[in-house]
Amino acid sequence: MTEPTPDALLRVAGLGVEFDVDGQRNVAVEDVSFEIGRNEVLALVGESGSGKSMTAMSLLGLLPRNATVTGSAMLDGQELIGLDPKGLREVRGSRVAMIFQDPLAALNPVLTIGFQIAEAVRLHDRRRDRAAVRARVIELLRLVEIADPETRLGQYPHQLSGGQCQRVVIAMALAGDPELLIADEPTTALDVTVQAEVLDVLRRMRGRLQSSILLITHDMGVVADLADRVAVMRRGVVVECDSAERLFAEPWNDYTRELLASVPRIGARLVVTERPSVPASARAITETADAATAPPREPAPVLDIDELVVEYRSRGRTVRAVDGVSLSVRRGEIVALVGESGSGKSTTGLASVGLAPVASGSIRISGRELKTAKGRELRELRQRVGVVFQNPTTSLNPRFSVRDAVAEPLRVHRRLRGRALDDAVDRLLDGVGLSGGWQERYPHELSGGQRQRVAIARAVALDPELLIADEPTSALDVSVQARVLDVFRELQERLGFACLFISHDLAVVDSLSDRIAVMQRGRIVEIGQREQVLSAPNHPYTRQLLDAAPVADPVAQRARREARVG
Amino acid sequence: MKIAVGIGTRAGGLLVVFVGVTFLIYLMVFGLPGDPIRALGGDRPLTDSVVATLRERYNLDAPLWQQYVDYLAGLLRGDFGIDFTGRSVGGQMAARWPVTIALALTAWAIELIVGLVLGVIAAIRAGTVVDKSILGVTIVASAVPVFVLGSTAQLVLGVRLGWFPVAGTAAGWPTAYLLPALVIAVFGLAAVSRLMRTSVLENINADYVRTARAKGLDEGKVIGVHVMRNSMIPAVTYLATDLGFLLGGTVIIEGIFNLPGVGNLLFQAIRSHEGPTVVGVSTALIVIFLITSLIVDGLHIALDPRIRR
Numbered sequence: 011m012t013e014p015t016p017d018a019l020l021r022v023a024g025l026g027v028e029f030d031v032d033g034q035r036n037v038a039v040e041d042v043s044f045e046i047g048r049n050e051v052l053a054l055v056g057e058s059g060s061g062k063s064m065t066a067m068s069l070l071g072l073l074p075r076n077a078t079v080t081g082s083a084m085l086d087g088q089e090l091i092g093l094d095p096k097g098l099r100e101v102r103g104s105r106v107a108m109i110f111q112d113p114l115a116a117l118n119p120v121l122t123i124g125f126q127i128a129e130a131v132r133l134h135d136r137r138r139d140r141a142a143v144r145a146r147v148i149e150l151l152r153l154v155e156i157a158d159p160e161t162r163l164g165q166y167p168h169q170l171s172g173g174q175c176q177r178v179v180i181a182m183a184l185a186g187d188p189e190l191l192i193a194d195e196p197t198t199a200l201d202v203t204v205q206a207e208v209l210d211v212l213r214r215m216r217g218r219l220q221s222s223i224l225l226i227t228h229d230m231g232v233v234a235d236l237a238d239r240v241a242v243m244r245r246g247v248v249v250e251c252d253s254a255e256r257l258f259a260e261p262w263n264d265y266t267r268e269l270l271a272s273v274p275r276i277g278a279r280l281v282v283t284e285r286p287s288v289p290a291s292a293r294a295i296t297e298t299a300d301a302a303t304a305p306p307r308e309p310a311p312v313l314d315i316d317e318l319v320v321e322y323r324s325r326g327r328t329v330r331a332v333d334g335v336s337l338s339v340r341r342g343e344i345v346a347l348v349g350e351s352g353s354g355k356s357t358t359g360l361a362s363v364g365l366a367p368v369a370s371g372s373i374r375i376s377g378r379e380l381k382t383a384k385g386r387e388l389r390e391l392r393q394r395v396g397v398v399f400q401n402p403t404t405s406l407n408p409r410f411s412v413r414d415a416v417a418e419p420l421r422v423h424r425r426l427r428g429r430a431l432d433d434a435v436d437r438l439l440d441g442v443g444l445s446g447g448w449q450e451r452y453p454h455e456l457s458g459g460q461r462q463r464v465a466i467a468r469a470v471a472l473d474p475e476l477l478i479a480d481e482p483t484s485a486l487d488v489s490v491q492a493r494v495l496d497v498f499r500e501l502q503e504r505l506g507f508a509c510l511f512i513s514h515d516l517a518v519v520d521s522l523s524d525r526i527a528v529m530q531r532g533r534i535v536e537i538g539q540r541e542q543v544l545s546a547p548n549h550p551y552t553r554q555l556l557d558a559a560p561v562a563d564p565v566a567q568r569a570r571r572e573a574r575v576g
Numbered sequence: 577m578k579i580a581v582g583i584g585t586r587a588g589g590l591l592v593v594f595v596g597v598t599f600l601i602y603l604m605v606f607g608l609p610g611d612p613i614r615a616l617g618g619d620r621p622l623t624d625s626v627v628a629t630l631r632e633r634y635n636l637d638a639p640l641w642q643q644y645v646d647y648l649a650g651l652l653r654g655d656f657g658i659d660f661t662g663r664s665v666g667g668q669m670a671a672r673w674p675v676t677i678a679l680a681l682t683a684w685a686i687e688l689i690v691g692l693v694l695g696v697i698a699a700i701r702a703g704t705v706v707d708k709s710i711l712g713v714t715i716v717a718s719a720v721p722v723f724v725l726g727s728t729a730q731l732v733l734g735v736r737l738g739w740f741p742v743a744g745t746a747a748g749w750p751t752a753y754l755l756p757a758l759v760i761a762v763f764g765l766a767a768v769s770r771l772m773r774t775s776v777l778e779n780i781n782a783d784y785v786r787t788a789r790a791k792g793l794d795e796g797k798v799i800g801v802h803v804m805r806n807s808m809i810p811a812v813t814y815l816a817t818d819l820g821f822l823l824g825g826t827v828i829i830e831g832i833f834n835l836p837g838v839g840n841l842l843f844q845a846i847r848s849h850e851g852p853t854v855v856g857v858s859t860a861l862i863v864i865f866l867i868t869s870l871i872v873d874g875l876h877i878a879l880d881p882r883i884r885r
Binding site: 070072074095099100101102103104107108110112115116117118119120121129130133134166168179182183185186 | 781782783784786787788789790791792793794795801802805806879880881882
C-alpha cells in the first residue's frame with residue numbers, strides 16, 4: 011500500500027495469529043503488514059474482533075500460551091517474533107513499552123504506585139541506588155504531569171482517579187526510554203475531558219522523547235487527534251493504510267468509508283435528517299388543543315423529578331451522588347442526561363425506577379409518587395417503566411434464551427401464556443430486527459449489538475410510558491451503535507414513550523434527543539433544547555465537554571485543539 | 577489510626593460473641609437435666625449434708641446466671657475453677673497446651689508451605705499432567721477419613737518401617753510430632769492448594785500481571801511479587817481459621833498417637849461428666865478461635881490496601 015521506507019523503526023510483514031481452542035484453530039490475525047517510521051504515530055483502527063489488539067500483543071509476546079504467531083516484525087533490524095523469554099524481557103519495557111485500556115486494572119491493586127514504577131526503573135538501570143531510583147520515579151511522574159508526585163508515590167491505585175492511573179501507567183512505560191510505545195485503547199475507559207488531557211500528555215511526550223507510538227483504538231476522534239498515519243483493520247487483515255489526512259478526506263476502501271460514516275458527529279443531524287422535535291402522537295394533542303382554541307394545556311409529564319437528593323452511606327461516610335436535581339420528561343420526548351463518570355447521571359436514572367436510596371425530593375411517574383410507593387403500588391408503577399442498561403452481557407440472564415428474556419415481563423405482569431405470549435414475543439423481536447431463528451439462542455451466542463436489541467425488546471415489552479436508557483450503546487462498536495440507535499429511534503417514534511437517555515457521548519445524544527441536561531457533581535448545570543445546548547452552551551462545563559470531544563477529522567481537530575490549548 | 581479503630585470495633589464485636597457463646601456452653605453443661613453431684617456418688621447415694629456441702633463448694637446453689645457471672649469474674653482473674661476431684665482446671669490445661677500447640681503449629685506449617693507451593697505449581701502448569709496429578713492426589717487424600725489415614729500411617733510408617741516413633745511424646749519435637757502433624761495437615765493442605773490454584777488462575781490473566789510482564793519482569797518476579805500477594809487472601813483466610821480448628825480439634829489424632837494434649841483432656845472430661853473441665857477447655861478454645869479470627873481481619877487489612885478506609 012505504501013512504499014517501504016528505508017528508515018522504518020518497526021516493519022511488520024505477513025503477521026498472523028492463531029489460537030488453538032480445544033484442538034480447533036481459530037485465526038485472529040490473518041495477514042498484517044505495516045511500518046512505523048521514527049517519531050511517527052501510527053493508528054491501528056478497527057472494531058472489536060478485528061485483531062488489532064492481538065497484533066499489538068504479539069509484538070511483545072504477551073499472547074496466551076495457546077496462540078501461535080507467524081510472520082515477521084523487525085524492530086530496527088531485530089526480529090521480535092519467536093524471541094526466547096530472555097530476549098523478550100530485554101525488549102519489553104526498554105525498547106518497546108505498552109500502555110493499556112483500563113488503567114485501574116492495569117496497576118496492581120495491592121502495591122503502591124511508587125513501588126510499581128520503581129520496579130520498572132530498576133529493571134532498566136540496575137546501578138541506581140534507592141535515592142536515585144526515587145528521584146527518577148518522581149521525575150517520571152512530573153513528566154506525565156502528575157501534581158505532587160512525592161505524596162503520590164506512597165498511594166495505591168484505588169486512591170487515584172482513572173486519568174491519574176493512566177498517567178502512572180504511561181510513566182511506567184517511559185521508565186526504560188522505549189523506542190516504541192504501544193498504546194492499546196489508552197483513553198477508552200476515560201471521560202472525555204480526561205481523555206483530552208491524556209492525549210495531550212502523549213502528544214507532548216512524543217515531541218520530547220522522539221519515540222514512535224503504535225496507537226490502537228476504535229475511536230476515530232482519537233485517531234484524528236493524534237495519528238500521522240492510519241491502518242484500518244477488519245477481520246484480521248489491514249484493508250487500508252494511508253496518511254491520516256488522506257484517509258479521512260478520501261477513503262477508498264468500502265469498509266473504511268462505512269466506519270467513518272458510522273461515527274456520530276455533533277451537528278450531523280441538522281444536515282442529514284431533521285426529526286420532528288415533538289413526535290406525532292404528542293403533536294396531535296397540541297394541535298387539537300390549538301384547534302379548539304382551548305388554553306394550551308401541557309400534558310402532565312411522565313417523569314417528574316423535583317429537588318432529588320440521593321445519598322449513599324458506606325462505612326459511616328455519606329456520599330451525596332445526586333444533589334438537588336429537578337427534571338421532567340413529557341410523553342414522546344427524549345431527554346438526554348449527559349455528564350462524566352461520577353456526575354450522578356446513572357444514579358438519577360436508577361432513582362427513577364426506585365433503585366437508589368432517595369434522601370429527599372420527589373419522583374413522580376405519571377403523577378404518582380414513587381418514593382412512598384410500596385408493595386403492589388410499587389410493582390404497578392414499575393410496570394410503566396422500562397430500563398435498558400449499559401452492558402447487555404451482564405444485564406441478560408445467561409441461562410435465559412432470547413425468548414425467555416423477552417417473555418418474562420409479559421408472563422409476570424400481563425400473565426400471558428401459550429399462543430398469546432408467543433405472538434407478543436414475535437412482535438417485540440420483530441420490532442428490534444431479530445425475527446426468525448433467534449428466539450432459542452442464548453446471550454453468549456449473540457453479538458453485543460444483538461444482545462442490546464434483546465434488552466431493548468425486553469424493556470419495551472410492557473409498552474412502558476417511560477424508558478430509562480443508561481448508556482445503551484457505550485459498550486458497542488460504532489457501526490453496531492449506529493444500527494442500535496436506529497432501532498431505538500424507530501421504536502420510540504412508534505410507541506411514543508417518554509425517554510430518559512443517559513449518555514456520556516454528546517454526539518450520540520445529538521442524534522437522538524429533544525432536550526439535553528448536563529450534569530456535573532450531582533447537579534444539573536445546564537438544561538435546554540438540544541440545538542441550544544450543543545451550539546450555544548451557557549455553562550462553561552458544557553463548553554468544556556464539547557471542546558474536549560475529539561472530532562473525526564484531523565484538520566478540524568487540529569484547529570479545535572489549538573483553540574482549546576490556547 | 578483508622579486501622580486501629582477498625583480492629584477496635586471488631587474486637588468489641590468479638591467480646592459480645594465471647595460472652596454469648598460461653599453462656600450457651602455454661603447453660604448446656606450445667607442447666608440441662610442431670611445432677612453432676614449425684615453422679616459423683618456413683619451407685620451409692622450421697623447423704624444430704626454431703627450434697628449440700630459440695631453444692632456450696634461448687635457454687636451450684638446460686639441461680640444459674642449468678643453462677644455464670646461468678647465464673648466470668650474468675651476467668652478475668654485467670655481462674656478456670658476446679659474440677660470435681662479438686663484439681664485446678666487451669667493447671668490441667670497448662671500441662672497439656674504445649675503438646676497441642678506443638679502439634680497444631682507443626683501441622684499448620686506443613687499446610688502453609690506444602691499447600692501454597694502445590695497450589696501455585698498446579699496453577700502455573702494448569703491443564704497439564706502435573707496439575708492433574710496434584711488435583712488427584714489431594715482429592716483422594718482428603719477423602720480418606722482422618723482415623724483411617726492416622727492408623728494406617730502409624731502402622732506402616734511407625735510399626736513396620738520404623739521411620740517414626742509409634743506413639744507418645746517421648747522423642748520430643750519434631751520427631752514425635754511429625755507423623756501425626758502430617759496426617760492432620762493432609763486435609764487442610766488439600767484445601768489450601770486448591771484455593772490457591774483457583775486464586776492464582778484468576779489473577780494470572782489479570783491486566784496488572786500483563787503490565788508486569790510488559791515491563792520486562794522475569795516470570796519469577798511476576799508470580800512472586802504480583803500474583804502471589806493478590807492470590808493469598810482466600811488461602812490466608814482459610815489457614816488462619818484452620819489454626820483455630822487445629823488447636824482444638826485434634827482429639828482423634830491425639831488419641832491414636834497417644835499424645836497428652838488438650839483434645840484428649842476434653843474427650844476424657846466429657847466422658848466422665850467433668851462439667852468444670854468441659855466449660856474451661858471450651859472457653860479456652862473459643863478465646864483462641866476469636867483471636868485467630870481477629871488475626872484474619874488484621875491480615876486482610878495488611879494484604880489488601882483497598883480495605884483500609
